[in-house]
Amino acid sequence: MASFRTGCGPSDYRLRELLLVRKHKGIDEYTTVKWMNIFITAAIVFGSAAKKFWRLRTKWTFWAALCVLTVGHFALLSRLHWQQGGYFWLPVVVGIPELAFVIFVLG
Numbered sequence: 001m002a003s004f005r006t007g008c009g010p011s012d013y014r015l016r017e018l019l020l021v022r023k024h025k026g027i028d029e030y031t032t033v034k035w036m037n038i039f040i041t042a043a044i045v046f047g048s049a050a051k052k053f054w055r056l057r058t059k060w061t062f063w064a065a066l067c068v069l070t071v072g073h074f075a076l077l078s079r080l081h082w083q084q085g086g087y088f089w090l091p092v093v094v095g096i097p098e099l100a101f102v103i104f105v106l107g
Contacts, residue, residue, distance in 0.1 A: 037090040038077045044095050046070055049102045062106065069102055 046066060056062040077094065 038074065041077070041091045041095045042070060042073055044091050045073070045099045045102055048099055049106060052103065053106050065106055069105065073098065
């Protein structure tokens, strides 16, 4: 009979560590949530774009365009003014149009 471990996995420990470090250093919850959403959106958008255009991975222009778009992503989204910490809709509301734009530019 298989034995199942209960409790927290390694990723749960990392998340707890991040939250404890945030509290210890006095970093605002909204700032943590903002940057977490920006990174999640970037991973979804640019991961999907890299997967779709993987055949172009040997061309330097593909990587240059992807880097410019990534810098633009972080520059624009970091300027947003956040009113509350619960913006988990950002990957959907911003990510889908941004993914369409990235695919249009790279295509």
